[in-house]
Amino acid sequence: MSERGETPAIGRITVDTDVLRTIARMTALAVPGVVRMTPPLGLQRILGREDGVEVTVRDGRVWVELYVVVEAGRNLLALGRQIQAEVTRAISDIVGMPVEAVNVHIEDVVSPLQG
Secondary structure, X not given: OOOOOOOOOOOOOOOOHHHHHHHHHHHHHHOOOEEEEOOOOOHHHHOOOOOOEEEEEEXXXXXXXXXXXXXXXXXXXXXXXXXXXXXXXXXXXXXXXXXXXXEEEEEEEEOOOOO
16 A cells, blocks of 8 residues: 555556446436437437447546437526536546536427427
8 A cells, every 4th residue: 555545556447438428328317307318410310329428538537528308397507517417426436537528418308208
């Protein structure tokens, strides 16, 4: 153990961006009011890509872009902030990486019955 009580590094740990994407997607979908993820308008949607999550890692820091469809009748600003907070917490707690930004793009609003 080091002087600060940490175990010294004995190798390297890497986390694939797909793992970060999965954490971000699952966390966002668990927020009440989020109906589904959707790819952003444009080529990704035309090609049928369905995950609606983009993750970039630079210098050990994480940037997340989330494209969501939400329930009508929700306060969109509050919902977006809740998504940001929950995704930031999940990545920080599960992976231990600092999150620089979580950008939430609300792509559509649907009634709860349309889901």
